[in-house]
Every structure is written in C-alpha cells, then in structure tokens.
Amino acid sequence: MNPTTLFEKIWRAHEVVAQTADTPAVLYIDLHLTHEVTSPQAYSMLRERGLPVRRKDRTLATMDHSTPTDADQLFGRIPIKLESAAQQVSQLEKNCAEFGVELFAVGSPHRGIVHVIGPELGATQPGKTIVCGDSHTSTHGAFGALAFGIGTTEVGHVLATQCLLQRKPKTLAVNVEGALPAGVTAKDLVLAIIRQLGVSGGTGSVIEYRGSTIRGLSMDERMTVCNMSIEAGARAGLVAPDETTFAYLKGRPRAPQGADWEAAVARWRTLVTDEGATFDREIHIDATTLRPMITYGTHPGMSVAIDEAIPSDGDAVYQKALSYMGLTAGQSMLGQPVQYVFLGSCTNGRLSDLAAAAHLLKGRRVAAGVNFLVVPGSDAIKREAEALGLDRIFKDAGADWREAGCSMCLGMNGDTVTKGAYCVSTSNRNFEGRQGVGSRTLLASPATAVAAAIAGHVADARQLS
Amino acid sequence: MEPIRMIRSRTVVIASTNIDTDQLMPARFLTTTTREGLGQHLFADWRYDAAGQPIPSFVLNQPQAKGCQILVAGRNIGCGSSREHAPWGLYDYGFRAVVSTEIADIFRNNSLKNGLVPVVVDEATHAWLLENPGAEISIDLESRVLRLPDGREVTFPMESFARYCLLNGVDETGYLLSQIPAIEAYEQRIGA
Numbered sequence: 001m002n003p004t005t006l007f008e009k010i011w012r013a014h015e016v017v018a019q020t021a022d023t024p025a026v027l028y029i030d031l032h033l034t035h036e037v038t039s040p041q042a043y044s045m046l047r048e049r050g051l052p053v054r055r056k057d058r059t060l061a062t063m064d065h066s067t068p069t070d071a072d073q074l075f076g077r078i079p080i081k082l083e084s085a086a087q088q089v090s091q092l093e094k095n096c097a098e099f100g101v102e103l104f105a106v107g108s109p110h111r112g113i114v115h116v117i118g119p120e121l122g123a124t125q126p127g128k129t130i131v132c133g134d135s136h137t138s139t140h141g142a143f144g145a146l147a148f149g150i151g152t153t154e155v156g157h158v159l160a161t162q163c164l165l166q167r168k169p170k171t172l173a174v175n176v177e178g179a180l181p182a183g184v185t186a187k188d189l190v191l192a193i194i195r196q197l198g199v200s201g202g203t204g205s206v207i208e209y210r211g212s213t214i215r216g217l218s219m220d221e222r223m224t225v226c227n228m229s230i231e232a233g234a235r236a237g238l239v240a241p242d243e244t245t246f247a248y249l250k251g252r253p254r255a256p257q258g259a260d261w262e263a264a265v266a267r268w269r270t271l272v273t274d275e276g277a278t279f280d281r282e283i284h285i286d287a288t289t290l291r292p293m294i295t296y297g298t299h300p301g302m303s304v305a306i307d308e309a310i311p312s313d314g315d316a317v318y319q320k321a322l323s324y325m326g327l328t329a330g331q332s333m334l335g336q337p338v339q340y341v342f343l344g345s346c347t348n349g350r351l352s353d354l355a356a357a358a359h360l361l362k363g364r365r366v367a368a369g370v371n372f373l374v375v376p377g378s379d380a381i382k383r384e385a386e387a388l389g390l391d392r393i394f395k396d397a398g399a400d401w402r403e404a405g406c407s408m409c410l411g412m413n414g415d416t417v418t419k420g421a422y423c424v425s426t427s428n429r430n431f432e433g434r435q436g437v438g439s440r441t442l443l444a445s446p447a448t449a450v451a452a453a454i455a456g457h458v459a460d461a462r463q464l465s
Numbered sequence: 466m467e468p469i470r471m472i473r474s475r476t477v478v479i480a481s482t483n484i485d486t487d488q489l490m491p492a493r494f495l496t497t498t499t500r501e502g503l504g505q506h507l508f509a510d511w512r513y514d515a516a517g518q519p520i521p522s523f524v525l526n527q528p529q530a531k532g533c534q535i536l537v538a539g540r541n542i543g544c545g546s547s548r549e550h551a552p553w554g555l556y557d558y559g560f561r562a563v564v565s566t567e568i569a570d571i572f573r574n575n576s577l578k579n580g581l582v583p584v585v586v587d588e589a590t591h592a593w594l595l596e597n598p599g600a601e602i603s604i605d606l607e608s609r610v611l612r613l614p615d616g617r618e619v620t621f622p623m624e625s626f627a628r629y630c631l632l633n634g635v636d637e638t639g640y641l642l643s644q645i646p647a648i649e650a651y652e653q654r655i656g657a
Contacts, residue, residue, distance in 0.1 A: 028652075037548075087498065088498055134547055230545075410487075429545060
C-alpha cells in the first residue's frame with residue numbers, strides 16, 4: 001500500500017460515497033457536538049421536513065456561548081440580563097427534549113465549553129470525524145480526530161443524515177522541532193505559527209502538526225495549538241495520537257473500557273502518517289528561537305514577540321488596524337496599560353492553564369484598575385480547580401472567579417470589554433469588537449495574562465518567576 | 466431555494482482585507498433563533514455609531530449602495546467564526562454574490578448553501594473592481610464567467626455540485642437524504 005497521511009487514513013475510513021468530478025464525498029460523522037447558538041435554525045429545518053435526529057447516540061449538546069458566567073444569573077437566582085440569550089438557552093432545552101438529544105444543561109456536572117467537554121468526557125477520540133457549528137472544533141484534532149467547524153445548514157445535514165457533503169481538502173504539514181525555551185508556551189507557539197502562515201495560509205487545508213516539539217506537548221497544550229488552526233484559515237489541525245493521548249483518555253467516562261480499550265489503542269496506533277507519505281505543502285518552525293508572543297492588531301496573525309517593536313511597514317488596512325487599536329508602529333507592547341485581563345476560553349481555559357496562571361499569581365495582587373476575569377472551561381474544571389485551591393489564589397489576588405462558559409471570548413453573554421479599553425486575553429480572536437463594541441484585544445498566553453494583571457500593563461511573564 | 470443563473474448589478478466595494486464574520490455579524494446578534502431579518506445588523510459596528518445612527522462615510526449608508534447585489538471585498542473575506550448568520554445577513558440585505566481573491570472556507574460553504582455566490586477572481590480583475598466601485602458587472606453562473614463593463618470576461622472556479630445546486634435551486638439536504646440507503650450500508654459495514 002502507498003504511504004498515506006494521517007488525514008487520508010481518517011478521510012478514507014469515513015467515505016460513505018467517494019467524491020467524483022461532479023459530486024462531493026458523502027462523509028460520515030462519528031460525533032456531532034451542538035450548542036445553543038448555531039443549532040436553533042437547524043432544528044427548525046428538521047421540524048419543517050418532519051425529520052428526526054438520525055443518530056441521537058452520536059449527538060451531544062451543551063450550552064456555553066450565550067450563558068452568563070455570573071452564578072446568580074446562571075443558576076436562576078436572578079433573571080438572565082440578556083433576554084434573547086435566555087430565550088436561546090430555553091430553545092435549546094426544548095429542542096433537545098423534543099428530539100431526544102443528550103443535553104448538558106445548567107446544573108449538569110458535565111456542562112462546559114463544547115470543545116472542552118468533548119475531550120474531558122473521552123467522547124473525543126483518535127480517528128473519529130467530529131463536527132460542531134463552531135469554528136474552534138479544530139481543537140479536537142489534538143487527539144488525531146478529523147474535526148472541523150460547520151455552519152447551521154450543515155448542522156441540519158448532520159442531524160438529519162449523520163453525514164456531510166465534502167470535497168477533500170489539501171494537506172499542510174507544520175513541522176516544529178526543538179525544545180520550547182523556558183517561559184514559552186503552546187499559545188506562543190501557535191501565535192508564531194499563525195504569524196508565519198498568515199491568517200489565510202491554511203485555507204483549503206488540513207494541518208498536521210508534527211515534530212519533536214509537538215510530541216513533547218501535553219494534551220492540553222496540543223488542544224491549544226489545534227484550537228487556533230482556524231486562525232490560519234485551516235478548518236482542521238491534527239496531531240497523531242501517541243502514549244500521551246492514550247494516557248489522557250484512559251478511564252474517561254465515554255472512552256472505551258475493559259477489553260475494548262486495548263482493541264481501541266491497537267487501532268489508534270495505526271493512525272500516523274506513514275514514512276514517505278507526502279503533504280501538499282510543508283513549513284518548518286524552530287521552537288528554540290521562540291519567545292512569548294502577543295498580538296497588537298485586529299487579526300491573530302498580527303503578533304510580535306513580547307519584547308519586539310510593532311512593525312512599521314504596512315498598507316492602509318494595517319494603519320486602520322493600528323488606529324483601531326490605538327497603538328503606533330515602532331512601539332513596544334511592554335508597558336502598554338490594560339484595563340481587562342481574561343483567562344479562559346476553549347483555547348486556554350483548561351485546568352493546566354488555570355494552574356499555570358495561579359502558580360504565577362500566588363502571593364501577588366491584581367493591579368488597581370484591572371478587571372481580571374477567570375473563567376474555567378467547564379464545570380468539571382471549576383470543581384477540580386476549587387479542590388486544588390486555585391480559586392482562592394485568584395480571589396485572594398483580587399480576580400473575579402466565574403462559572404464556566406465562553407464568556408469574554410465573544411461579546412454575547414454579558415461579559416464584555418468596554419469601548420476603547422485594552423484586554424490581554426487568552427482567547428483566540430482579536431477582531432474589532434470581538435469582546436464588545438470598541439474593545440481592544442491583545443491575545444497572549446495565560447502567563448502573559450497574569451503578568452499583565454499584576455503589572456497593570458503588558459509585561460514579560462519570564463521576569464515574574 | 467430560488468435557482469440562480471445570472472446576477473447583474475452594480476458593485477459595492479469594501480476593500481478591507483480579512484473582513485471577518487464578527488464584522489459581518491457581531492456576536493451580540495447571534496442570540497436569534499431564526500434566520501430572518503439579519504440584514505439590518507450586517508456590518509453593524511461599521512455602519513452605525515454608538516447611538517445607532519448611520520455613519521455617513523460607510524459605503525452601505527450611501528445612496529449608490531442601494532439595490533446593489535454584488536459585494537467586492539478585500540482578500541480573505543469571511544475568515545473567523547463559522548456563524549452562518551454572516552451570509553444570512555448579506556443575503557437578507559440584498560447581496561447575491563461576494564467577489565474577492567480569497568474567500569475563507571467555512572464562510573464560502575455557508576454562502577453556497579444560502580444562494581449567495583462566492584466568486585474568486587485573479588489579482589488584476591480584483592484590483593480593477595476595487596478601483597471602480599459601482600461598476601455594472603454580471604456574474605454568469607452557467608458559464609462561470611464574470612463580465613466587466615468593457616466586455617472583458619473572467620472565468621471563476623466553482624465546485625461543480627454547488628454550481629448545479631445553485632443553477633437548479635436544488636437543496637443539498639434533499640440530495641443527502643437520497644443517500645440514506647448508502648449511509649445505512651456504511652453503518653452496517655463499520656458496525657456503527
């Protein structure tokens with residue numbers, strides 16, 4: 001057999017009907033994750049056509065985007081301030097009840113950000129095809145699953161048929177070699193990758209992250225990297241499963257158990273790119289040269305090393321971005337005052353992110369005038385963090401410890417940055433207005449976020465420890 | 466869906482590169498549970514000031530934009546979020562085609578499913594379109610040709626099945642449902 005890529009192996013195993021010149025492939029979907037924002041119109045379509053959800057056993061629902069992170073609102077002690085958000089949440093409850101879809105609603109111990117709970121439950125597994133009406137579905141690729149975001153019409157397709165019509169994408173290998181220097185995290189790595197590729201460099205492609213650096217990352221770190229594949233335009237990012245993957249999944253509630261586990265691991269071990277297989281394109285990154293990264297502009301490709309000046313060569317669009325951000329070419333990001341810090345999201349809201357941040361914050365105080373929001377990625381992470389006493393560290397330092405959700409990553413649940421204010425954010429997008437009308441987002445790692453929270457301005461976390 | 470063969474219209478030009486779907490449809494408008502009426506929120510933060518008043522300098526607030534069905538945008542329009550609310554908003558506003566040198570994957574897919582034709586053109590054609598806002602052009606889906614006012618014809622790529630669906634007003638859901646026997650056979654084969 002010809003040597004094949006990991007992507008090709010997963011693709012072929014899910015072809016119900018192969019693509020032809022005239023028709024796209026019918027691709028089988030193993031796991032469909034859904035949430036309140038991108039599903040209501042899909043359920044309406046099912047109703048209009050009198051269709052059931054074809055595979056309820058392959059469909060999971062949670063609520064994360066529009067749910068408040070304020071406990072009083074979330075648990076109904078006071079009404080949800082955003083009426084439309086409340087209505088959307090109750091619509092999801094109705095839809096899931098009517099169509100028999102398993103829902104992790106408010107109060108469920110498994111509720112959380114859709115891309116955090118899939119892995120946490122062990123539902124995300126190597127070799128699966130996973131889709132969700134959310135572009136950060138690429139996160140699940142960290143397990144060697146082919147996972148990508150879809151629109152609401154396609155959510156309807158999967159609900160109705162468990163399949164999608166897809167043209168086969170191209171392949172792009174991102175090879176990363178060498179040890180990450182001390183103080184440089186997976187977030188810094190992926191920001192550096194996006195800077196090199198550009199925000200459309202991955203369009204039409206599935207990325208496979210390869211090399212010794214990637215092999216050395218934990219599952220949480222691999223998820224951070226794969227999560228932001230879409231910020232380089234790639235719908236999916238993959239990491240071949242290995243012992244790190246198996247150790248993470250073992251014993252999780254939806255992972256194979258007993259004899260099934262051994263069989264699954266044996267199967268998963270074949271999910272690698274064969275020696276000699278070729279990619280449509282390859283790029284190489286030397287991890288040893290990387291520094292902590294931070295964005296200064298209005299897309300995730302506009303980033304610099306923390307101690308690097310903002311580039312000065314740019315066109316009118318570039319100037320407009322700097323003007324929106326209130327920053328100037330040649331300026332260093334270090335010392336830039338910030339009013340908000342957000343630690344959370346499907347990029348950096350997992351337990352290891354909170355633990356790393358708490359470790360740096362312990363015994364220190366959040367600077368006056370800084371609103372530091374800490375939002376666990378899931379209820380389970382919140383419980384684990386509290387069991388470890390991390391919540392106390394955040395609260396004692398003056399941070400705001402919240403309920404799980406998407407929160408300040410996107411301004412649709414009440415958590416927003418005020419107009420013109422700067423927010424160092426561990427999320428994934430720094431688009432204009434992403435965190436609220438007029439908000440100015442600086443994307444960075446949890447460590448850089450904590451350094452900013454303590455200093456009240458952008459600071460180098462390497463000088464904290 | 467209405468069949469689409471030909472779109473003939475003046476263009477609206479928004480030359481910014483990397484227009485993400487957060488600009489097309491800010492997240493605060495995603496709490497809707499229907500797909501209607503989103504045209505009023507299209508480009509909301511570029512179109513209206515804090516008091517909700519139209520910003521006169523923004524092209525969609527200018528009289529020449531009225532009735533235009535073709536949006537010419539800078540490179541890589543539609544990047545970011547998978548929200549289908551972005552093409553829903555463009556369509557509801559009255560756009561039937563988006564022209565650029567690069568169109569982001571998920572946005573392109575979503576557009577095709579809603580009768581909004583994504584047209585990728587070469588740099589030179591794109592540069593001409595950016596420099597000539599309001600030009601009367603036509604997009605012929607049958608022949609995959611974009612015609613400029615001087616008669617120049619530019620061929621654009623279009624996935625064959627998506628083109629068939631647009632030309633015939635065929636909805637992909639129906640096609641997928643017709644594949645159920647093959648899907649059942651697949652499920653049996655893999656023991657799903």
